[in-house]
Amino acid sequence: MSAERLSPGDPNSFSRPDEVKVTHMDLELDIDFDTKTLSGHVVLSVEKVNAEANTLILDSRDLTVSMVQDFESKELLKYELGSSSTTFGEKLEIHFLRSQTKQKVAVHYTTSPKSTALQWLSPEQTLGKKHSFLFSQCQAIHCRSLVPCQDTPSNKVTYEAKISAPHDLTVLMSAIRQGEPIKVGDKKTHSFHQPVLIPSYLLAIVAGDLQSRQIGPRSHVWAEPAMLDKAAYEFAETEAQLIAAEDVCGPYVWGVFDLLVLPPSFPFGGMENPCLTFVTPTLIAGDRSLVDVIAHEIAHCWTGNLVTNSNFEHFWLNEGFTVFVERKIIGRLHGEAFRHFAAISGKTYLADTIESMGSTNPMTSLMPDLTGIDPDDSFSTVPYEKGQAFLWYLEDLVGGSGEFDPFLKSYIANFQYRSIKTDDFVEYLKHYFQKTPAAEKLEQVDWDTWFHSPGMPPTFVNYDDSLAIACKLLCQRLSEWNDKGCIEPMPITFDDLKTLSTAQIQEFLAQLLIRPPLSCETIKKMQELYSFDKIQNAEIKLRWLRLCLRAQFKEAIPLAIEFATSQGRMKYCRPIFRDLYNWEIARPAALDAYEKVKDNWMYVCAYTVGKDLHVVQ
Numbered sequence: 001m002s003a004e005r006l007s008p009g010d011p012n013s014f015s016r017p018d019e020v021k022v023t024h025m026d027l028e029l030d031i032d033f034d035t036k037t038l039s040g041h042v043v044l045s046v047e048k049v050n051a052e053a054n055t056l057i058l059d060s061r062d063l064t065v066s067m068v069q070d071f072e073s074k075e076l077l078k079y080e081l082g083s084s085s086t087t088f089g090e091k092l093e094i095h096f097l098r099s100q101t102k103q104k105v106a107v108h109y110t111t112s113p114k115s116t117a118l119q120w121l122s123p124e125q126t127l128g129k130k131h132s133f134l135f136s137q138c139q140a141i142h143c144r145s146l147v148p149c150q151d152t153p154s155n156k157v158t159y160e161a162k163i164s165a166p167h168d169l170t171v172l173m174s175a176i177r178q179g180e181p182i183k184v185g186d187k188k189t190h191s192f193h194q195p196v197l198i199p200s201y202l203l204a205i206v207a208g209d210l211q212s213r214q215i216g217p218r219s220h221v222w223a224e225p226a227m228l229d230k231a232a233y234e235f236a237e238t239e240a241q242l243i244a245a246e247d248v249c250g251p252y253v254w255g256v257f258d259l260l261v262l263p264p265s266f267p268f269g270g271m272e273n274p275c276l277t278f279v280t281p282t283l284i285a286g287d288r289s290l291v292d293v294i295a296h297e298i299a300h301c302w303t304g305n306l307v308t309n310s311n312f313e314h315f316w317l318n319e320g321f322t323v324f325v326e327r328k329i330i331g332r333l334h335g336e337a338f339r340h341f342a343a344i345s346g347k348t349y350l351a352d353t354i355e356s357m358g359s360t361n362p363m364t365s366l367m368p369d370l371t372g373i374d375p376d377d378s379f380s381t382v383p384y385e386k387g388q389a390f391l392w393y394l395e396d397l398v399g400g401s402g403e404f405d406p407f408l409k410s411y412i413a414n415f416q417y418r419s420i421k422t423d424d425f426v427e428y429l430k431h432y433f434q435k436t437p438a439a440e441k442l443e444q445v446d447w448d449t450w451f452h453s454p455g456m457p458p459t460f461v462n463y464d465d466s467l468a469i470a471c472k473l474l475c476q477r478l479s480e481w482n483d484k485g486c487i488e489p490m491p492i493t494f495d496d497l498k499t500l501s502t503a504q505i506q507e508f509l510a511q512l513l514i515r516p517p518l519s520c521e522t523i524k525k526m527q528e529l530y531s532f533d534k535i536q537n538a539e540i541k542l543r544w545l546r547l548c549l550r551a552q553f554k555e556a557i558p559l560a561i562e563f564a565t566s567q568g569r570m571k572y573c574r575p576i577f578r579d580l581y582n583w584e585i586a587r588p589a590a591l592d593a594y595e596k597v598k599d600n601w602m603y604v605c606a607y608t609v610g611k612d613l614h615v616v617q
């Protein structure tokens with residue numbers, strides 16, 4: 001039976017904001033670490049778009065709803081909550097008593113201990129070992145397991161929240177903190193407000209033993225106390241990145257830009273939660289070499305958080321634009337050559353991803369059909385890197401950044417606070433350049449191939465390879481030597497590698513990865529030359545271990561398992577577990593390691609790695 005789109009606007013949401021839309025959420029929740037639940041209520045302010053509509057349709061997942069009330073009169077409202085849990089959770093349909101256009105509905109509910117949006121950590125799983133820890137990850141469609149809501153990015157809401165938690169924990173949200181926490185019994189109540197419109201996937205919460213350090217006029221970094229010094233050092237460039245981003249995108253509207261360093265099981269590099277970007281501790285390399293992720297999250301404050309994809313089939317509008325802006329920030333701060341180098345690295349990463357997904361895989365197109373598909377199953381670097389390659393191609397076509405930079409600012413100003421589809425972007429682009437020489441150029445664009453064809457992009461601009469050439473030459477020399485059986489003396493020296501930056505070493509290894517596997521002998525010689533397995537930088541470690549596994553270098557199996565299980569960032573766990581699985585000798589150890597670690601990971605990581613290992617349906 002073929003799957004159906006759940007609603008006209010969003011294949012992954014039951015909700016119908018085109019009929020009745022939620023405009024504001026007022027949350028009052030209690031965090032209970034014993035039962036691993038949040039319980040309380042949400043008051044939803046709603047507005048009828050269709051005057052005839054008499055029900056409100058929400059998304060929910062594993063929620064126990066105890067009561068729904070008309071907020072003004074406190075009268076009980078009838079509701080139906082779907083009983084069979086699907087990929088997309090359960091539909092919650094609430095019947096209005098009133099006919100007014102604007103009304104408020106209160107839903108009383110409790111989350112499940114297996115809420116897919118939440119991870120509950122015991123004190124032993126934290127750095128300090130003394131306090132429990134809770135964090136959320138709502139993108140793409142997990143907000144429905146935290147609060148009954150219209151869990152579609154086509155709708156935006158403001159929110160307020162009062163959260164009660166054990167008195168010795170700090171609670172933070174993707175919002176502005178309001179006043180000091182208030183002590184009530186052995187708990188404290190923390191208040192927040194988010195006055196800027198956000199899609200549901202940007203709702204976020206954390207509770208733990210957290211301290212903060214100021215790192216800029218509008219920024220603090222939050223972390224467990226033992227991590228704070230390192231984090232403050234690593235992210236000291238944040239304000240400079242924000243200033244560069246404002247130069248590219250326009251004024252920063254969110255007031256605060258704080259960073260939160262999470263425990264290692266946080267599944268992504270970063271998540272652009274407004275006012276409080278969540279980041280993985282794997283960014284803390286000690287030398288600020290991985291802070292392009294912070295530039296990425298800063299870019300999201302405009303592309304994604306202000307101008308939002310209206311469903312996840314248009315995810316490239318969020319991520320392609322964000323990578324494009326991230327690299328503009330890098331260009332402004334470090335020079336154009338670095339912007340080009342980052343794009344070349346992105347192209348290598350994309351080639352590796354498309355090779356492993358398969359070049360005819362429909363999920364490698366820029367606008368995949370997500371009917372019946374869990375967005376988590378389609379996640380890859382494709383919307384990021386193919387999207388940025390497309391935007392750079394357009395920039396080149398219209399005459400370069402002199403023409404495209406003002407367009408970018410105008411696009412953001414025009415669509416900010418709204419949710420859009422790819423057609424809105426194309427129409428605006430054509431309209432913006434209509435009376436310029438670029439109009440004719442835009443007619444040459446093969447929109448259909450860019451948006452709908454799987455595989456690598458139809459074309460790339462000629463990036464300046466001044467910083468990448470050394471990586472390419474070393475990769476060529478080493479590969480040729482490997483292919484000839486390593487007979488002659490090794491053609492690269494310690495000094496060759498010593499002259500490379502961390503990012504260039506990463507790119508050198510990445511380029512080796514998209515070639516046929518190296519021999520074990522080459523791997524051993526590389527290890528002797530540069531002690532690659534001592535390098536702590538997680539991006540280098542990932543690529544080095546993958547090269548070892550692809551070479552079927554047995555000594556690397558325990559090291560790879562240690563790396564993939566010591567944290568839960570999917571960018572690292574998934575390829576390592578996939579490589580282990582694809583090598584028959586390593587497969588049993590991989591399956592065994594997965595069984596041991598999966599309960600320490602967040603749902604999305606356990607689910608996707610489980611699928612990669614063919615142990616989850």
Ligand SMILES: CC/C=C\C/C=C\C[C@@H](O)/C=C/C=C/C=C\[C@@H](O)CCCC(=O)O
Pocket residue numbers: 139140267268269270271272312313315366368375376377378379380383569570571
């Ligand atoms: C074509 C793709 C369609 C839909 C995917 C939408 C959402 C995917 C969902 O799994 C959530 C993604 C959240 C991403 C958050 C942050 C990323 O930018 C992190 C990138 C990877 C990393 O650096 O670890």
Ligand SMILES: [Zn+2]
Pocket residue numbers: 296300318319322
């Ligand atoms: Zn992103």
